[in-house]
Amino acid sequence: MKEGSIIEIDYTGKAVLTGNVFESTNEKKAIAAGIFSKENQYKPMVVVVGEGHVLQGLETALKEMKKGEEKKFLVKPEEGWGERKAGNIAVVPLKEFKKEKMQPFPGLVVEINGRQGKIQSVNGGRVRIDFNHPLAGKELEYELKIVREITAPKEQIEALYKKYFYMVADEEKKLKIGQADVEVTLSPRWSANLGQLKKSFSNLITKHVKGFSKVKFVEEFVEKKDKKEAEKKETEKKPAETKQPKKPKETDSKTKKIEKKQAEKKKQK
Secondary structure, rough: OOOOOOOEEEEEEEEOOOOOOEEOOOOHHHHOOOOOOOOOOHHHHEEEEEOEEEHHHHHHHHHHOOOEEEEEEEEEEHOOOOOOOOEEEEEEEHHHHHHHHOOOOOOEEEEEEOEEEEEEEEOOOOEEEOOOOOOOOOOOEEEEEEEEEEOOHHHHHHHHHHOOOOOOOHHHHHEEOOOEEEEEEOOOOHHOOOHHHHHHHHHHHHHHOOOOEEEEEOOOOOOOHHHHHHHHHHHHHOOOOOOOOOOOOHHHHEEEEEEEEHHHHHOOO
């Protein structure tokens, strides 16, 4: 695959030492490995070759592969999550956790100053935290398949749009593709918080999608209608149905008995 190619890939990664699968785009494999999560999307991943969407080891493999090809290979730490570094291990006073009303314990994952780490030990009023990536220093094995290459400009734009704005509900976003420009409409609450994603999306479109040189973002306020209120208004629009009351079955039966007796008396006379 050439740099800039927009493709869909399927992959599964596991640690060589333990054999544990830690990620997969395949739902069945994720379930079998015990890592399935309802929050994840299990489907081929859209990748722009050379843009750092995957680990360097996968990037290298993709450049050597063709569409439809499958490959199993090893990824060394330097092309994976890097080597473990002593500088990524810190000691934090226990009192800092108490201020936040937290009870630290080994194995707890915490975030401090934007860095995520795992607590290794709690001893003598000090908390030792490892900020190295869980897979740092480990050799990895990947199964990789290039499902297809996306070549049509419109389809490329749609694929990148879904990749970067998948978390935004359909009613809060809209895509418009022009002759040489793209317009994305987002509700204000999303537009204000997705600055980096908007920038990355724009750069990829103008850099890799042939014939498109402009990306525009628009904010749009969308009135959210209360579902119950809408159903109530809809009910009020319908004309009320008038139903004739039915006679109770018991009353009908008594009436018939009385009429029968009166008919018998007339015959006797």
